Amino acid sequence: MTPTSTDAAVMAGVLDLLGELAGDWEYDGEVVPATRFVADLGLESLEIVVLGTMIQHQFGRLPFSEFLEDIGRRPEAERDITVAELVAFICEHRPDPTPAQEG
Template sequence: MNTAPDRDEIQRDLAAILEARLGLAGLGSLEHETRFFADLGLASIDAVVLGEAIQEHYDRAIPFNLMMADIGSRSERDFAIGELVDFLHIQLAKSGER
C-alpha cells in the first residue's frame, strides 16, 4: 500500500520542521513561491541540515545530494518551497511503493 503523504501534508510537515529544527517561527504564510534563501533568509548549510531533518521525519533515505547539486548549478542558487514539495512528493511516493 502506498502511504506517501500528499503535497499539502508535505508542506505542513516542512513548516513544522523549519520551525522546530531551523528556528523559523510563524510560517503560516509559507507559500509554494517562497524562496528558501531570498525569502526565508536561510543559507546553503541550512539546506543540508534541513535535508537531514526531513529524512529523520519520514524515516527514510531521500537523495538530497541530487537536489543540492541542482541548486549549486543554478545562477541564483536558490529554490522555492514548491520545488522542494514536488521533489519530496516524488521521492516519498517512490519509497512508499516499496
C-alpha cells in the same frame, strides 16, 4: 505525477517543520509554498543541509546530494528554491508515499 491528498500532507508537514525552525532563523514572516529558502528565509548552505537531514528524518531517505548538485548547476540567479519545489522533490523521491507516523 498528479497531486494527491498525500502531497497536501507532505506540504503541511514541511510547512509545520519550517514554521518551527523559522524562529531559529530569525524569520518572522509566514512560510508559504512560494517562500524561497535563501532570498526569504536567509538560509545558508549549512542550514539547508541541516534542513535536508531533518526532512529525511520525517519523510525517509531522499537523494538530497543529487538535488543540491542540480541546484548548484543552475545559473546563480536561479539557485534559490521555494518550499513548493522542495515538496515536489520529496513527493517524487520519498521511499514510502504515506506520511511518517507520529509517535
